[in-house]
Amino acid sequence: MSNLNWALWTVAALLLFWGIGAYNRLMRLRNAIAAAFVQLDEHLTTRAQLCSKLLVLLQPLLSNERATFEALEQAQAEVSAAAQAARPRPYMAEPVGMLGVASAVHAxxxxxxxxxxEHHAELREHADLYALVDELKMVERQRSFARQLFNQAVGQFNEAITQFPTRILASMYGFREARSL
Structure with missing residues:
Protein backbone atom coordinates (compact mmCIF):
# COMPACT_ATOMS: atom_id res chain seq x y z
CA MET A 1 0.00 0.00 0.00
CA SER A 2 1.18 3.44 -0.79
CA ASN A 3 1.42 6.33 1.63
CA LEU A 4 -1.66 7.92 0.05
CA ASN A 5 -3.75 4.80 0.71
CA TRP A 6 -2.58 4.73 4.32
CA ALA A 7 -3.47 8.38 4.72
CA LEU A 8 -6.93 7.85 3.24
CA TRP A 9 -7.57 4.84 5.50
CA THR A 10 -6.39 6.84 8.51
CA VAL A 11 -8.69 9.76 7.68
CA ALA A 12 -11.61 7.37 7.09
CA ALA A 13 -10.95 5.64 10.44
CA LEU A 14 -10.75 8.99 12.23
CA LEU A 15 -14.04 10.12 10.69
CA LEU A 16 -15.69 6.82 11.61
CA PHE A 17 -14.54 6.99 15.24
CA TRP A 18 -15.49 10.67 15.47
CA GLY A 19 -18.97 9.83 14.09
CA ILE A 20 -19.43 7.03 16.60
CA GLY A 21 -18.28 9.27 19.45
CA ALA A 22 -20.55 12.13 18.37
CA TYR A 23 -23.54 9.79 18.02
CA ASN A 24 -22.90 8.30 21.46
CA ARG A 25 -22.63 11.80 22.96
CA LEU A 26 -25.95 12.82 21.44
CA MET A 27 -27.60 9.63 22.70
CA ARG A 28 -26.16 10.20 26.19
CA LEU A 29 -27.53 13.76 26.22
CA ARG A 30 -30.91 12.61 24.94
CA ASN A 31 -31.03 9.93 27.62
CA ALA A 32 -30.24 12.62 30.21
CA ILE A 33 -33.39 14.43 29.06
CA ALA A 34 -35.40 11.23 29.60
CA ALA A 35 -33.88 10.72 33.07
CA ALA A 36 -34.66 14.30 34.06
CA PHE A 37 -38.22 13.88 32.80
CA VAL A 38 -38.71 10.81 35.00
CA GLN A 39 -37.97 12.94 38.07
CA LEU A 40 -40.26 15.69 36.85
CA ASP A 41 -43.01 13.18 36.09
CA GLU A 42 -42.83 11.79 39.63
CA HIS A 43 -43.50 15.27 41.01
CA LEU A 44 -46.33 15.82 38.54
CA THR A 45 -47.93 12.57 39.71
CA THR A 46 -47.51 13.48 43.38
CA ARG A 47 -48.96 16.93 42.73
CA ALA A 48 -51.96 15.37 40.98
CA GLN A 49 -52.61 13.09 43.95
CA LEU A 50 -52.35 15.97 46.41
CA CYS A 51 -54.64 18.18 44.32
CA SER A 52 -57.21 15.38 44.19
CA LYS A 53 -57.07 14.96 47.97
CA LEU A 54 -57.37 18.71 48.42
CA LEU A 55 -60.41 18.87 46.17
CA VAL A 56 -62.09 15.99 47.98
CA LEU A 57 -61.51 17.79 51.26
CA LEU A 58 -62.65 21.21 50.03
CA GLN A 59 -65.72 20.40 47.96
CA PRO A 60 -68.01 19.70 50.94
CA LEU A 61 -66.70 22.75 52.79
CA LEU A 62 -67.03 25.24 49.92
CA SER A 63 -69.81 24.05 47.67
CA ASN A 64 -70.28 27.55 46.21
CA GLU A 65 -66.75 27.49 44.69
CA ARG A 66 -67.55 24.74 42.20
CA ALA A 67 -66.14 26.69 39.22
CA THR A 68 -62.72 26.90 40.87
CA PHE A 69 -62.74 23.19 41.62
CA GLU A 70 -63.80 22.29 38.08
CA ALA A 71 -61.09 24.50 36.61
CA LEU A 72 -58.44 22.73 38.68
CA GLU A 73 -59.84 19.29 37.84
CA GLN A 74 -59.87 20.09 34.14
CA ALA A 75 -56.35 21.55 34.27
CA GLN A 76 -55.16 18.46 36.14
CA ALA A 77 -56.68 16.20 33.49
CA GLU A 78 -54.91 18.19 30.75
CA VAL A 79 -51.55 17.94 32.56
CA SER A 80 -52.02 14.20 33.04
CA ALA A 81 -52.86 13.69 29.36
CA ALA A 82 -49.93 15.85 28.24
CA ALA A 83 -47.52 14.06 30.59
CA GLN A 84 -48.78 10.72 29.27
CA ALA A 85 -48.07 11.89 25.72
CA ALA A 86 -44.58 13.13 26.64
CA ARG A 87 -43.50 10.05 28.66
CA PRO A 88 -42.40 7.85 25.74
CA ARG A 89 -40.27 10.56 24.13
CA PRO A 90 -39.64 13.55 26.39
CA TYR A 91 -37.08 14.87 23.92
CA MET A 92 -39.75 15.52 21.26
CA ALA A 93 -40.81 19.15 21.05
CA GLU A 94 -44.55 18.82 20.44
CA PRO A 95 -45.65 16.73 23.46
CA VAL A 96 -43.37 18.69 25.80
CA GLY A 97 -44.81 21.93 24.43
CA MET A 98 -48.32 20.67 25.16
CA LEU A 99 -47.19 19.77 28.69
CA GLY A 100 -45.78 23.27 29.14
CA VAL A 101 -49.07 24.88 28.15
CA ALA A 102 -51.09 22.49 30.32
CA SER A 103 -48.75 23.16 33.26
CA ALA A 104 -49.23 26.90 32.89
CA VAL A 105 -53.02 26.48 32.92
CA HIS A 106 -52.73 24.20 35.96
CA ALA A 107 -50.53 26.72 37.78
CA GLU A 118 -56.62 32.59 51.96
CA HIS A 119 -59.92 34.47 51.74
CA HIS A 120 -61.90 31.86 53.68
CA ALA A 121 -60.90 32.38 57.30
CA GLU A 122 -63.27 29.66 58.50
CA LEU A 123 -61.01 27.02 56.90
CA ARG A 124 -58.12 27.83 59.22
CA GLU A 125 -59.49 25.45 61.84
CA HIS A 126 -58.97 22.44 59.52
CA ALA A 127 -55.46 21.21 60.33
CA ASP A 128 -55.67 18.43 57.74
CA LEU A 129 -56.35 20.98 55.03
CA TYR A 130 -53.35 23.13 55.80
CA ALA A 131 -51.09 20.11 56.21
CA LEU A 132 -52.12 19.12 52.70
CA VAL A 133 -51.53 22.66 51.43
CA ASP A 134 -48.04 22.70 52.98
CA GLU A 135 -47.23 19.35 51.39
CA LEU A 136 -48.48 20.64 48.04
CA LYS A 137 -46.26 23.73 48.34
CA MET A 138 -43.26 21.51 49.08
CA VAL A 139 -44.01 19.32 46.06
CA GLU A 140 -44.34 22.44 43.91
CA ARG A 141 -40.85 23.57 44.98
CA GLN A 142 -39.46 20.11 44.19
CA ARG A 143 -41.25 20.09 40.83
CA SER A 144 -39.78 23.48 40.05
CA PHE A 145 -36.29 22.16 40.76
CA ALA A 146 -36.92 19.03 38.66
CA ARG A 147 -38.17 21.26 35.84
CA GLN A 148 -34.97 23.27 36.06
CA LEU A 149 -32.89 20.07 35.76
CA PHE A 150 -34.99 18.99 32.77
CA ASN A 151 -34.48 22.37 31.10
CA GLN A 152 -30.71 22.16 31.69
CA ALA A 153 -30.60 18.71 30.07
CA VAL A 154 -32.59 20.04 27.12
CA GLY A 155 -30.24 23.01 26.81
CA GLN A 156 -27.15 20.80 26.75
CA PHE A 157 -28.70 18.54 24.11
CA ASN A 158 -29.80 21.46 21.94
CA GLU A 159 -26.36 23.03 22.20
CA ALA A 160 -24.73 19.76 21.14
CA ILE A 161 -26.89 19.29 18.04
CA THR A 162 -26.20 22.81 16.81
CA GLN A 163 -22.41 22.59 17.06
CA PHE A 164 -20.47 22.01 13.88
CA PRO A 165 -19.65 19.33 12.72
CA THR A 166 -22.02 17.38 15.00
CA ARG A 167 -24.87 19.26 13.33
CA ILE A 168 -24.28 17.21 10.20
CA LEU A 169 -24.58 13.92 12.09
CA ALA A 170 -27.59 15.16 14.05
CA SER A 171 -29.52 15.84 10.87
CA MET A 172 -28.40 12.53 9.32
CA TYR A 173 -29.63 10.50 12.31
CA GLY A 174 -32.80 12.47 12.84
CA PHE A 175 -31.94 14.27 16.07
CA ARG A 176 -34.25 17.24 16.44
CA GLU A 177 -34.17 20.15 18.82
CA ALA A 178 -35.82 19.36 22.15
CA ARG A 179 -38.12 21.77 23.93
CA SER A 180 -37.80 23.01 27.46
CA LEU A 181 -40.64 23.62 29.88
Missing amino acids: AALTRLMSML
Whole structure:
Protein backbone atom coordinates (compact mmCIF):
# COMPACT_ATOMS: atom_id res chain seq x y z
CA MET A 1 0.00 0.00 0.00
CA SER A 2 1.18 3.44 -0.79
CA ASN A 3 1.42 6.33 1.63
CA LEU A 4 -1.66 7.92 0.05
CA ASN A 5 -3.75 4.80 0.71
CA TRP A 6 -2.58 4.73 4.32
CA ALA A 7 -3.47 8.38 4.72
CA LEU A 8 -6.93 7.85 3.24
CA TRP A 9 -7.57 4.84 5.50
CA THR A 10 -6.39 6.84 8.51
CA VAL A 11 -8.69 9.76 7.68
CA ALA A 12 -11.61 7.37 7.09
CA ALA A 13 -10.95 5.64 10.44
CA LEU A 14 -10.75 8.99 12.23
CA LEU A 15 -14.04 10.12 10.69
CA LEU A 16 -15.69 6.82 11.61
CA PHE A 17 -14.54 6.99 15.24
CA TRP A 18 -15.49 10.67 15.47
CA GLY A 19 -18.97 9.83 14.09
CA ILE A 20 -19.43 7.03 16.60
CA GLY A 21 -18.28 9.27 19.45
CA ALA A 22 -20.55 12.13 18.37
CA TYR A 23 -23.54 9.79 18.02
CA ASN A 24 -22.90 8.30 21.46
CA ARG A 25 -22.63 11.80 22.96
CA LEU A 26 -25.95 12.82 21.44
CA MET A 27 -27.60 9.63 22.70
CA ARG A 28 -26.16 10.20 26.19
CA LEU A 29 -27.53 13.76 26.22
CA ARG A 30 -30.91 12.61 24.94
CA ASN A 31 -31.03 9.93 27.62
CA ALA A 32 -30.24 12.62 30.21
CA ILE A 33 -33.39 14.43 29.06
CA ALA A 34 -35.40 11.23 29.60
CA ALA A 35 -33.88 10.72 33.07
CA ALA A 36 -34.66 14.30 34.06
CA PHE A 37 -38.22 13.88 32.80
CA VAL A 38 -38.71 10.81 35.00
CA GLN A 39 -37.97 12.94 38.07
CA LEU A 40 -40.26 15.69 36.85
CA ASP A 41 -43.01 13.18 36.09
CA GLU A 42 -42.83 11.79 39.63
CA HIS A 43 -43.50 15.27 41.01
CA LEU A 44 -46.33 15.82 38.54
CA THR A 45 -47.93 12.57 39.71
CA THR A 46 -47.51 13.48 43.38
CA ARG A 47 -48.96 16.93 42.73
CA ALA A 48 -51.96 15.37 40.98
CA GLN A 49 -52.61 13.09 43.95
CA LEU A 50 -52.35 15.97 46.41
CA CYS A 51 -54.64 18.18 44.32
CA SER A 52 -57.21 15.38 44.19
CA LYS A 53 -57.07 14.96 47.97
CA LEU A 54 -57.37 18.71 48.42
CA LEU A 55 -60.41 18.87 46.17
CA VAL A 56 -62.09 15.99 47.98
CA LEU A 57 -61.51 17.79 51.26
CA LEU A 58 -62.65 21.21 50.03
CA GLN A 59 -65.72 20.40 47.96
CA PRO A 60 -68.01 19.70 50.94
CA LEU A 61 -66.70 22.75 52.79
CA LEU A 62 -67.03 25.24 49.92
CA SER A 63 -69.81 24.05 47.67
CA ASN A 64 -70.28 27.55 46.21
CA GLU A 65 -66.75 27.49 44.69
CA ARG A 66 -67.55 24.74 42.20
CA ALA A 67 -66.14 26.69 39.22
CA THR A 68 -62.72 26.90 40.87
CA PHE A 69 -62.74 23.19 41.62
CA GLU A 70 -63.80 22.29 38.08
CA ALA A 71 -61.09 24.50 36.61
CA LEU A 72 -58.44 22.73 38.68
CA GLU A 73 -59.84 19.29 37.84
CA GLN A 74 -59.87 20.09 34.14
CA ALA A 75 -56.35 21.55 34.27
CA GLN A 76 -55.16 18.46 36.14
CA ALA A 77 -56.68 16.20 33.49
CA GLU A 78 -54.91 18.19 30.75
CA VAL A 79 -51.55 17.94 32.56
CA SER A 80 -52.02 14.20 33.04
CA ALA A 81 -52.86 13.69 29.36
CA ALA A 82 -49.93 15.85 28.24
CA ALA A 83 -47.52 14.06 30.59
CA GLN A 84 -48.78 10.72 29.27
CA ALA A 85 -48.07 11.89 25.72
CA ALA A 86 -44.58 13.13 26.64
CA ARG A 87 -43.50 10.05 28.66
CA PRO A 88 -42.40 7.85 25.74
CA ARG A 89 -40.27 10.56 24.13
CA PRO A 90 -39.64 13.55 26.39
CA TYR A 91 -37.08 14.87 23.92
CA MET A 92 -39.75 15.52 21.26
CA ALA A 93 -40.81 19.15 21.05
CA GLU A 94 -44.55 18.82 20.44
CA PRO A 95 -45.65 16.73 23.46
CA VAL A 96 -43.37 18.69 25.80
CA GLY A 97 -44.81 21.93 24.43
CA MET A 98 -48.32 20.67 25.16
CA LEU A 99 -47.19 19.77 28.69
CA GLY A 100 -45.78 23.27 29.14
CA VAL A 101 -49.07 24.88 28.15
CA ALA A 102 -51.09 22.49 30.32
CA SER A 103 -48.75 23.16 33.26
CA ALA A 104 -49.23 26.90 32.89
CA VAL A 105 -53.02 26.48 32.92
CA HIS A 106 -52.73 24.20 35.96
CA ALA A 107 -50.53 26.72 37.78
CA ALA A 108 -53.12 29.44 37.19
CA ALA A 109 -55.94 27.21 38.49
CA LEU A 110 -53.89 26.19 41.52
CA THR A 111 -53.02 29.83 42.26
CA ARG A 112 -56.71 30.67 42.10
CA LEU A 113 -57.50 27.88 44.55
CA MET A 114 -54.75 28.96 46.96
CA SER A 115 -55.98 32.54 46.80
CA MET A 116 -59.50 31.35 47.54
CA LEU A 117 -58.21 29.44 50.58
CA GLU A 118 -56.62 32.59 51.96
CA HIS A 119 -59.92 34.47 51.74
CA HIS A 120 -61.90 31.86 53.68
CA ALA A 121 -60.90 32.38 57.30
CA GLU A 122 -63.27 29.66 58.50
CA LEU A 123 -61.01 27.02 56.90
CA ARG A 124 -58.12 27.83 59.22
CA GLU A 125 -59.49 25.45 61.84
CA HIS A 126 -58.97 22.44 59.52
CA ALA A 127 -55.46 21.21 60.33
CA ASP A 128 -55.67 18.43 57.74
CA LEU A 129 -56.35 20.98 55.03
CA TYR A 130 -53.35 23.13 55.80
CA ALA A 131 -51.09 20.11 56.21
CA LEU A 132 -52.12 19.12 52.70
CA VAL A 133 -51.53 22.66 51.43
CA ASP A 134 -48.04 22.70 52.98
CA GLU A 135 -47.23 19.35 51.39
CA LEU A 136 -48.48 20.64 48.04
CA LYS A 137 -46.26 23.73 48.34
CA MET A 138 -43.26 21.51 49.08
CA VAL A 139 -44.01 19.32 46.06
CA GLU A 140 -44.34 22.44 43.91
CA ARG A 141 -40.85 23.57 44.98
CA GLN A 142 -39.46 20.11 44.19
CA ARG A 143 -41.25 20.09 40.83
CA SER A 144 -39.78 23.48 40.05
CA PHE A 145 -36.29 22.16 40.76
CA ALA A 146 -36.92 19.03 38.66
CA ARG A 147 -38.17 21.26 35.84
CA GLN A 148 -34.97 23.27 36.06
CA LEU A 149 -32.89 20.07 35.76
CA PHE A 150 -34.99 18.99 32.77
CA ASN A 151 -34.48 22.37 31.10
CA GLN A 152 -30.71 22.16 31.69
CA ALA A 153 -30.60 18.71 30.07
CA VAL A 154 -32.59 20.04 27.12
CA GLY A 155 -30.24 23.01 26.81
CA GLN A 156 -27.15 20.80 26.75
CA PHE A 157 -28.70 18.54 24.11
CA ASN A 158 -29.80 21.46 21.94
CA GLU A 159 -26.36 23.03 22.20
CA ALA A 160 -24.73 19.76 21.14
CA ILE A 161 -26.89 19.29 18.04
CA THR A 162 -26.20 22.81 16.81
CA GLN A 163 -22.41 22.59 17.06
CA PHE A 164 -20.47 22.01 13.88
CA PRO A 165 -19.65 19.33 12.72
CA THR A 166 -22.02 17.38 15.00
CA ARG A 167 -24.87 19.26 13.33
CA ILE A 168 -24.28 17.21 10.20
CA LEU A 169 -24.58 13.92 12.09
CA ALA A 170 -27.59 15.16 14.05
CA SER A 171 -29.52 15.84 10.87
CA MET A 172 -28.40 12.53 9.32
CA TYR A 173 -29.63 10.50 12.31
CA GLY A 174 -32.80 12.47 12.84
CA PHE A 175 -31.94 14.27 16.07
CA ARG A 176 -34.25 17.24 16.44
CA GLU A 177 -34.17 20.15 18.82
CA ALA A 178 -35.82 19.36 22.15
CA ARG A 179 -38.12 21.77 23.93
CA SER A 180 -37.80 23.01 27.46
CA LEU A 181 -40.64 23.62 29.88
